[in-house]
Amino acid sequence: xxxxxxKFGGSSIxxxxxxxxASRRAVEEFNAGNQVVVVVSAMGDRTDELVxxxxxxxxxxxxxxxxxxxxxxxQTSIALMAIAIHSMGFKAVSxxxxxxxxxxxxxxxxxxINEIDATRVFRELEKGQIVIVAGFQGVDSDxxxxxxxxxxxxxxxxxxxxxxxxxxxxxxxDVDGIYSADPRLVPEARRIERIDYDxxxxxxxxxxxxxxxxxxxxxxxxxxxxxxxxGGNNSEGTLVTNTEQLEQVDVRGAALEMNEAKVTIxxxxxxxxxxxxxxxxxxxxxxxxDVIVQNxxxxxxxxxxxxxxQDDLPAARRASEAVIEELGCGELEVEDSIAKVSIVGxxxxxxxGVAESMFSALAENGVNIKMxxxxxxxxxxxxxxxxxxxxxRAVHEAFxxxxx
Ligand code: ASP
Ligand code: MG
Numbered sequence: 513x514x515x516x517x518x519k520f521g522g523s524s525i526x527x528x529x530x531x532x533x534a535s536r537r538a539v540e541e542f543n544a545g546n547q548v549v550v551v552v553s554a555m556g557d558r559t560d561e562l563v564x565x566x567x568x569x570x571x572x573x574x575x576x577x578x579x580x581x582x583x584x585x586x587q588t589s590i591a592l593m594a595i596a597i598h599s600m601g602f603k604a605v606s607x608x609x610x611x612x613x614x615x616x617x618x619x620x621x622x623x624x625i626n627e628i629d630a631t632r633v634f635r636e637l638e639k640g641q642i643v644i645v646a647g648f649q650g651v652d653s654d655x656x657x658x659x660x661x662x663x664x665x666x667x668x669x670x671x672x673x674x675x676x677x678x679x680x681x682x683x684x685x686d687v688d689g690i691y692s693a694d695p696r697l698v699p700e701a702r703r704i705e706r707i708d709y710d711x712x713x714x715x716x717x718x719x720x721x722x723x724x725x726x727x728x729x730x731x732x733x734x735x736x737x738x739x740x741x742x743g744g745n746n747s748e749g750t751l752v753t754n755t756e757q758l759e760q761v762d763v764r765g766a767a768l769e770m771n772e773a774k775v776t777i778x779x780x781x782x783x784x785x786x787x788x789x790x791x792x793x794x795x796x797x798x799x800x801x802d803v804i805v806q807n808x809x810x811x812x813x814x815x816x817x818x819x820x821x822q823d824d825l826p827a828a829r830r831a832s833e834a835v836i837e838e839l840g841c842g843e844l845e846v847e848d849s850i851a852k853v854s855i856v857g858x859x860x861x862x863x864x865g866v867a868e869s870m871f872s873a874l875a876e877n878g879v880n881i882k883m884x885x886x887x888x889x890x891x892x893x894x895x896x897x898x899x900x901x902x903x904x905r906a907v908h909e910a911f912x913x914x915x916x
Contacts, residue, residue, distance in 0.1 A: 513546060513547060514545075514546045514547070514679035515547045515548075515549070515637070515678045515679055516541050516544065516547065516548050516549070516678060516679060516680045516681075516682070517549050517551065517669055517673045517676070517678045517680070517681040517682070518534075518537060518538055518541065518548065518549075518550050518551070518670055518682050519548075519550075519551040519552070519553075519647065519665060519666065519668075519669035519681070519682065519684060520550065520551070520552050520553065520684045520743060521553050521665065521666075521683075521684065521685045521686065521743070522553040522554055522555060522557065522558065522559070523556065523685070523686040523743065524684045524685065524686065524743030524744075524910070525552060525553070525555050525556075525589055525593070525594075526555055526556035526677060527555070530743070531555070531589075531592055531593060532596055533743075533744065534550075534552075534593065534684065535574045535593055535596040535597045535600065536600070537648060537684070537762075537838070538550050538593075538597065538604075538642050538644075539597060539600055539602050539642070541585050542642055542829055544851065545743075546679075547637045548642045548643070549595065549633060549637070549642075549643045549644075549645060549676065549678070550642065550643070550644045550645070550648045551644075551645050551665055551668050551669040552586060552589040552590055552593060552644065552645075552646065552647055552665065553585075553586060553589065553647050553648065553665040554582075554585025554586050554588065554648075555585070555588065555589055555590060555722075556612040557593075558585040558588070559582055559585050559662070562581050562582055562584070562585060562880045563578075563582070565581075565762065565839065566578060568579055570705075571815070572627060573644065574620075575620035575621040576620045576656060578620070578621055578659075579620050579621060579623075579656070579657050579658050579659045580657055580846055581647070582648070582659055583608070583609070583646070583648070583649040583657045586609075586646035586647055586648050586649055586665070587606075587608060587644070587646055590606035590608070590644045590645065590646045591606050592608040593606070593644050594644050596636075602642060603639070603640055603641045603642065603765060604641055604642040604643075604644055604823065605636050605643055605644065605672065606644045606645075606646070607632065607633070607643060607644065607645050607646070608646050608649065608657075608899070609645070609646050609647075609649035609650040609651060609657070609668070610647075610649075610650065610651035610655075610657065611630030611632060612630075612632065612633055612643075612645045612646075612672070613628050613630055613631065613632055613633065613652035614625050614628050614645075614649070614651065614668065614672075615628070615629065615650060615651060615652070615653070616650035616651065616652055616658045616660070617652060617658075618652040618653065618656065618658070619658070620656070620658055620659075620728070621658075621659055621661065622659075622660070622661040623650060623652065623658035623659060623660055623661075624660070625650060625660070625667070625671050625802070626837070628671060628672065628675035630672075630675050630676055633645070633672075633833045634676075645668065645672065645899050646668075647664065647665025647668040647669065648660050648664035648665045648667075648668060649664075649668075650668075655837065661724070661726070661827070662724075663723065663724035664724060664726075666723040666724040666726075666727035667682060667724050667726050667727045667730060669681060669683060669727070669738075669754055670727045670728075670730045670731045670736055670738060671730055673731075673736045673738065674730065674734035674736050677753055678736070678785055680737075680738075680739070681731075681736060681737070681738035681739070682738070682740065682749075683723060683727075683738055683739065684737045684739055684741050684742070684743040685723070685740060685742065685743060686742070686743065686744070687740070687742065688703055688706050688742045688747055688749065689703045689704065689740050689741065689742070689747065689748075689749035689750035690703070690707055690712060690715065690740055690750040690752075690765070691703055691704065691765070692704055692765045692766065692908065692913035692914065693765060693766045693767065693768075693904060693908045693913065694767070694768065694904075696753050697768060697901055697905075698766075698904060698905055698908050698914070700908065700909075700914030701712075701908065701913070701914060702913070702914055702915075703722060703747070703749075703750060704764060704765065705748070705750065705751065705876045706750070706751045706752075706753055706757060706758050706759070707750055707751070707752055707753075707758075707764055707765075708752075708755050708758055708764070708858045709728055709729075709731060709732035709752060709753070709754065710732070710856055710858055711764045711765065711856050711857060711889065712728050712752050713725055713728050713729065713732075713863070714854075714856040714889060714890050715764075715765050715767055715856055716728065719848075722912045723740065728752065728874070730810070731752065732754075733904065735754060736890070737751060737752065737753040737757070738751075738752050739751050740752065741890065747862050755858055757856070758858075759816070760859050761857060761859050762857050762859045762860045762863050762866050762911065763855045763856065763859070763860060763866065763911040763913065764809060764856055764857040764859075764913075765855070765856050765857070765913065766854065766855050766856070766901050766904055766907050766908050766911070766913060767853070767854050767856070767904075768851060768852070768853050768901065768903070768904040769851065769852045769853075770851050770897060770900055771821060771822045771823070772802070772819050772820065772821060772851060772852055772894070772897075773819065773820055773822045773824075773825045773846065773847060773848045773849065773850060774817060774818070774819045774846070774847040774852050774882065774883070774894065775817065775818055775819075775825075775828060775829070775832065775844065775845070775846055776815060776816070776817040776838060776844070776845040776846075776847075777790065777815065777816045777817075777832060777841050777842070777843075777844055777845075778815055778842035778843045778844075778845065779814075779815070779841050779842030779843075780806075780813060780814050780815065780816050780839065780841045780842075781813060781839055781840060781841070782809035782812050782813055782814045783812075786839055787806065787816065788855075789838070789839060790816065790832060790835050790839075790864075791793055791804075793831040793832065793834060793835045794827075794828050794831045794832065796831065797827040797828065797830065797831045798827070799821075799822065799824040799827050799828045799831070800821075800824075801818045801820050801828075802818070802819045802820060802852070803818065803819045803852070803883050803885040803892065803894055804816070804818045805817045805818070805883050805885075813842075817883065819850065819852065819883065819894055822848060822849070825846065825848060829844070829846065832844055832906055836906075839906075849896075849897040850882065850894055850895065850896060850897055851894070851895055851896070851897045851899070851900035851903070852892050852893070852894050852895075853891070853892065853893055853895060853900065853903045853907060854890055854891065854892040854893075854906050855891050855907055855911065856868055856889060856890045857883045857889060858889050860889060860891070861888050862889075867884075867886065867891050869910055869911070870891055870892075870893070870907055870910065870911075871902075872902055872910075873906045873907050873909070873910035874893065874895075874906055874907070876906070877902055877903065877906040878899075878902075879895055879896075879899045879902060879903045879906065880894060880895065880896065880899075881893045881894070882894045882895060882896075894912070
């Protein structure tokens with residue numbers, strides 16, 4: 513008998529029909545002879561609606577009360593799912609995060625799980641119950657209900673999979689799985705069958721937003737393989753696992769980020785502390801900077817360029833202008849519309865020539881590279897926003913990401 517975790521996101525249980533379908537999936541697993549723990553989110557856009565309701569009463573609601581409020585969304589789902597499963601003639605019990613033993617720190621609205629006491633869950637499973645746990649919530653040491661940050665039900669599911677030593681963990685969502693590139697931009701993009709935790713994390717942070725990244729971090733730390741699957745059909749989705757399980761390829765996926773901007777500060781004095789002054793002023797404005805390039809210096813001065821989100825441009829400009837004056841730098845130049853194309857793959861660690869293939873694909877398509885940044889498993893280039901989609905398609909094709 514295997515222990516299986518199934519997680520259903522808000523869209524997979526948005527109405528009675530879909531909730532019934534999800535309940536049927538749980539029953540099927542149970543009928544196949546498995547122990548089943550289901551983790552659910554709030555139905556549809558319930559969480560957003562509750563946030564909106566609170567904001568209408570108070571623009572800055574207290575985080576503790578928000579946790580009390582938002583946890584209700586998931587609580588509705590667990591009760592309804594138990595009710596639905598009962599009507600199918602099966603035993604099911606709903607548990608809040610607290611009842612399921614999910615103990616967190618006391619940081620309201622973005623709590624972290626400290627430990628899971630699985631005694632109650634195991635007891636219910638032994639009684640032959642399908643156990644339905646409210647995602648996204650836990651309890652702190654003072655018995656306050658806490659929540660794990662938006663999208664936190666994924667984290668609940670993966671953390672439970674680790675604590676219960678589940679054999680399988682299926683995350684049902686409204687996407688077909690993880691793709692080699694955004695299929696809306698690259699029609700040839702294909703579903704990736706297996707992907708490494710780190711690749712998944714990179715692609716998630718690159719805007720291929722499929723699940724809360726903390727969930728993938730926990731899965732990696734405790735070696736919990738999980739599947740991202742569509743709630744609407746029987747596709748196997750994508751298995752997220754460790755490198756040993758993977759077919760060796762250099763590049764697994766490609767991503768495009770739009771809405772970025774580039775700032776260049778000319779004639780920065782080449783002295784210790786200049787970069788530190790500039791970037792601490794920017795950090796004080798809560799702006800996060802992405803790619804940074806400093807040129808080779810000549811005659812004691814250098815140029816410094818960095819990229820950031822377009823929305824952060826006014827704040828970054830304000831911060832930089834003050835420091836420019838103080839340091840005696842030259843002009844500030846802004847390109848307010850650039851894009852970043854990245855390729856990701858754990859296999860590129862051990863292979864040379866990946867960067868070269870990427871750059872020649874871009875060159876053949878007339879794409880000019882403005883900046884380059886690399887890590888062990890990722891290469892990113894900053895280019896003109898107009899060429900974003902061409903560049904994405906070019907690298908996708910060059911690495912044959914579309915062919916099976
Ligand atoms: N209902 C919560 C949210 O919408 C948690 C989740 O869906 O994972 O953020
Ligand atoms: Mg949700």
